[in-house]
Amino acid sequence: MSDPVRSCDIQIRVRYAEVDQAGALHHSRYWVYFEMGRTELLRAQGLCYRDLEQQGVFFVIAKCSARFRSAAHYDDLLTLTTRVTKTGQARIDHVYELNRASASGSPELLTTAETTLACVNRRGKIIPIPQGVRTPT
Amino acid sequence: MSDPVRSCDIQIRVRYAEVDQAGALHHSRYWVYFEMGRTELLRAQGLCYRDLEQQGVFFVIAKCSARFRSAAHYDDLLTLTTRVTKTGQARIDHVYELNRASASGSPELLTTAETTLACVNRRGKIIPIPQGVRTPT
């Protein structure tokens, strides 16, 4: 039996509208990227977050933190690594690493972050994470 | 009987995250401002768009156009004028003028725009605009 998929990499091109007047990817946009990472990690596990919501299963951010080391810039091509670190009854923890490809070939680490998601129903009440989501095979 | 409210002015402070690396309010954000103008125009008419949606009445943008004359900048204090120009069975037309207060006191016109909204139900089907919304008193 194969191990569940616990990590995935996606590439993201920084958009013009995401960068502020200091020339840096605005810190609010990283959370949009991390959400894309979670969507694609689920897809790699054979799940679709859109379908989960239609079935009444929602994941909401309960807490988050980030450390910004270097700025990303317009048109940068970034690699986001999204990894599940812990799955509880009703919560999932992820960590994120955002890297920029450099001319030398070795990636430059720009940002690290962590989130804790809570699983809730349509009314925002905490519910157990459905079995298929907890231990994908 | 008093005339219905057809126009309203709101003040908007340009946020840091709304400005691009050329130092200009990004053109995508104007539509967010215009939407705020419509929300406040409805409120001045004694209506609340949040309540309308809860009653199953949605307004969606069918078409829009804008002309950008001068850029708005971070921390500018703008005045948005929102005006209803035409109300049909299932559509409402608005025009918008966005001005910046200048040191001389006379406002500087930055942007003009027009939108046509369609009234739809929860499933996106065109429906007649409810009477209270069409001719507010």
Added chain:
Amino acid sequence: MSDPVRSCDIQIRVRYAEVDQAGALHHSRYWVYFEMGRTELLRAQGLCYRDLEQQGVFFVIAKCSARFRSAAHYDDLLTLTTRVTKTGQARIDHVYELNRASASGSPELLTTAETTLACVNRRGKIIPIPQGVRTPT
């Protein structure tokens, strides 16, 4: 001599944060997509908008219009076609078509739009479009 590249297609996955509470891609986000289309059209022509800005050549939106036919939804995979329709001394006109792949295979046209860009320098003054940008080969 080969014809200049006048059109390009890109694929865009609708992000969760781009969709509003009515479940539709918010109309303000389309302009972000169209800007991505222009960036990639330039790249297909061998140019990089980031470099142009560093050389003091900026393109700003002078006017725009759009017609929204059907809503795009979260996780939809869209194809954006960006096409140059006219190049003047200091302006470029583009048209955009945004389609969604459908189960039947034939794409569904969601949105059409047009923009006119003005070429300006760092201070916002209109300047002639550099020769290499006007007629790419």
Added chain:
Amino acid sequence: MSDPVRSCDIQIRVRYAEVDQAGALHHSRYWVYFEMGRTELLRAQGLCYRDLEQQGVFFVIAKCSARFRSAAHYDDLLTLTTRVTKTGQARIDHVYELNRASASGSPELLTTAETTLACVNRRGKIIPIPQGVRTPT
């Protein structure tokens, strides 16, 4: 001599475009609000962040964290409290509390957050915080 201003409250109306399809203020938008809080706290201290940037003084987010307790919704009227907790040679720490006015009159705490800003110059190099910004009077 009066104490420096260390805290300020601002009111924010949640915009339609800021809310996601689950009906909640998207977690990425809170950082935009917190940035507004910092801008207004500086203004209450007699400073203008726009002017600071023009003088070559930039504040960038080095790290941040947030805890989300309850969701904010479209058209909610929120009160954001922004407070300086620590000022170092080249960094400033803030805490944030976001409350919603409730029908009963007592505010409902939605979110708490913390940020650490680093003071940098135009090239992103850490610099000492200018004296007037460190201890406003």
